[in-house]
Amino acid sequence: MRRPRPTLRLRLTLVYAGLFFLAGMSLLGVTYVLFRQQLSDSAAELVDGPPGRDRQMMIRENDTVLTGDAALEWMRRQQADLQAAATTSLLTQGSIALLAVGAVAGVSGWVVAGRVLAPLHRVTATARRIAAAPATDRSLHQRIDLQGPDDEVKELADTFDRMVERLDHAFDGQRRFVANASHELRTPLTLNRALVELAMHRRTASPDVLRLGESLLQINARHERLISGLLLLARSEQELAERSPVDLADVVSHVVAHTKTDADEADVTVSEAAGAAPAGGDALLLERLVHNLVENGVRHNRTDGTGWVRVVTGTVPGGRVMVEVSNSGPVVPAYDVPALFEPFRRLGADRLVTAKGSGLGLSIVRSIARAHGGDVVAFPREGGGLTVTVTLPASAGYS
Missing domain, CATH: 3.30.565.10 (Histidine kinase-like ATPase, C-terminal domain)
Known part of the structure; x- marks a missing residue:
């Protein structure tokens, strides 16, 4: 048994969704790097202050007054906590947003791939009907007749239609040839049988002539059955006009x-x-x-x-x-x-x-x-x- 393979529509959807997630993760990564750098620059400017000036800082926290290096250390800790919280928020919410938009993109890719592949499905359905039809010659009258812009899919459908049309003409010509040839061969076979029977029924016919005539009549009868069979075969392959x-x-x-x-x-x-x-x-x-x-x-x-x-x-x-x-x-x-x-x-x-x-x-x-x-x-x-x-x-x- 053949293992089930993913359809072309599914593969296109997976490729589209994969490219979208790759681009989204790259964008999220670049945003994260730029965001971290911007926070680091802002923290350095806020804590260190402008160059060439003396640092003077006083902070009151829970009725405690911090000055000098203690105040600076407290500011650095607050800045680190803020940076960690902002980074976590960016990564978490960005990942959630990426997943949500990626799911929408995957569904959209599935729909778009189905619309794009719809003409190919029509080509496949027509080919399957022709291949599985009970009377193959009769089914060759079917055509795809795809309407739309002159793109690669329409070129494929038109080429398929031309191929089926040539096959249809070839099979019709074959049936006509068999029928016409069978009709033409019936006349000489009938004439041969009449001549052999006439020779056998002569009073002067010798036993050798009679034996030869019987053999010729057997061969002639077989040929007549063959011609009748060819005619019937050609007729049976035609579409039934009435049932x-x-x-x-x-x-x-x-x-x-x-x-x-x-x-x-x-x-x-x-x-x-x-x-x-x-x-x-x-x-x-x-x-x-x-x-x-x-x-x-x-x-x-x-x-x-x-x-x-x-x-x-x-x-x-x-x-x-x-x-x-x-x-x-x-x-x-x-x-x-x-x-x-x-x-x-x-x-x-x-x-x-x-x-x-x-x-x-x-x-x-x-x-x-x-x-x-x-x-x-x-x-x-x-x-x-x-x-x-x-x-x-x-x-x-x-x-």
Whole structure:
């Protein structure tokens, strides 16, 4: 854990107060020296008298008359007592005054430092919102737009705004490129599939042609899934224009029923515990999120007939809903889990070109979750498999 450090505002206040106390103590010290010297000069002039004259002094104290040296000694004692009392009064009252004014100066320094650092706090708050936003690309539309004199702080804020604007344009261009490229690639893939199917359905097609055609159709289908995944990934990273009420329990029931055929072919048992989980967002995207999780759970599972997938939905504290998908399967090292959410990252045999997956399943899940203001976490199960949990904000008005 990082040790707490004093804030810049506190450090500025301490420096300001320290300099004030140093200057105040120096001033008090100089005043004390000058005061002592002035008292000494006055005492010498009063007791010794002007030079060149005979000293004649008579003092009456308590019906006692002092003359000569005795009167002079009494005067010196009185002068010393007066000097000590004046010095003590100066130091005591001066120190008290210094402390009081120093406290006022410290409070004033705290207020002034806060006013001076307020623009920096605005820069920090904007940067923190951009860094912690669920959908990072969408949050790049924010700007500081600091108003005020053209000083160093405004120059920093304007530079930050220009940097974020360039990043925003870069990410928008990347999304447009992925979407446009995916659309352009769909046409030749569709044409390739049609030509291969036409060649395979000819009566003169040899067994070699049929086997080659099946292989080409598998590769073509994988490429089509890849293109569809890229389009969906680009779409899921866009800001949601409209949100509608969606119960994740209904989505899970629909997806489980839709994937039953694939689960039966893989000899994997899929069960559900669909509790009420009212969310808000794009129903098609949320269906794709659940479908990808269940599909991954079925695909990456045991092949001995003992595999299983369990889907749970419900509410969690903090006004959020969740969908959790657990599955049996091979052991996944904990250090490999974060990489599963990166595009085109697979484990084991799924790296092959002929693999059914496109390597975008969990990437799409994360993008859809963040576009809905949620998040996704995964951790390995003891004995093999994964548990993936997606949390989303509950729909408005739900309690």
